[in-house]
Amino acid sequence: MLNEREQERYMRLWTGTQPVVANYIHAVVRDPAAAQDLVQETALVLFRRFGEYDGERPFLNWALGVAKFKVLGFRRDAARSFVTFDTELLDQFTRVWAEAAPAASDQSAALEVCVEKLSARPRQMVRLRYFEALNSEEIARRLGTTGTAVRVALQRIREQLRNCIERQLRLERRTS
Numbered sequence: 001m002l003n004e005r006e007q008e009r010y011m012r013l014w015t016g017t018q019p020v021v022a023n024y025i026h027a028v029v030r031d032p033a034a035a036q037d038l039v040q041e042t043a044l045v046l047f048r049r050f051g052e053y054d055g056e057r058p059f060l061n062w063a064l065g066v067a068k069f070k071v072l073g074f075r076r077d078a079a080r081s082f083v084t085f086d087t088e089l090l091d092q093f094t095r096v097w098a099e100a101a102p103a104a105s106d107q108s109a110a111l112e113v114c115v116e117k118l119s120a121r122p123r124q125m126v127r128l129r130y131f132e133a134l135n136s137e138e139i140a141r142r143l144g145t146t147g148t149a150v151r152v153a154l155q156r157i158r159e160q161l162r163n164c165i166e167r168q169l170r171l172e173r174r175t176s
Contacts, residue, residue: 010050013059020101021067042067061098068094114164122157
């Protein structure tokens with residue numbers, strides 16, 4: 001059993017890594033419920049085996065390795081999967097994901113900052129479109145406007161967010 005300090009260390013490492021691991025699993029397992037179960041199972045394995053973790057190596061790589069084996073087990077158990085990767089391809093995908101994850105995490109953090117900078121109505125449109133998965137006609141009904149107006153507004157908002165993200169990433173590069 002981990003002592004309190006080790007548990008806190010695990011939680012800090014897992015909290016920083018969990019979004020990357022979850023996105024990796026969701027990318028290779030198309031069933032959202034199964035993918036979420038695999039994320040939780042991965043977290044449990046990592047917690048139970050945290051005493052074996054070599055602190056000299058990146059936690060992300062270790063976590064992705066455990067996730068990969070969870071995915072392989074899932075694939076073995078679910079013979080009728082729509083998307084199947086051979087083991088070599090999954091190994092390569094895991095390596096590429098580990099390399100790309102830091103940049104994606106930086107972009108995700110920048111996006112959060114930029115969405116918070118939006119005024120109320122554009123932020124509401126983003127929430128309705130991307131978090132509630134409503135189409136432009138449904139958003140228009142909720143906001144009392146037209147579908148065309150929503151599509152144009154969302155296009156402008158996406159452009160505004162893209163520019164803001166680029167500025168945020170440049171700012172972060174200068175300060176690091």
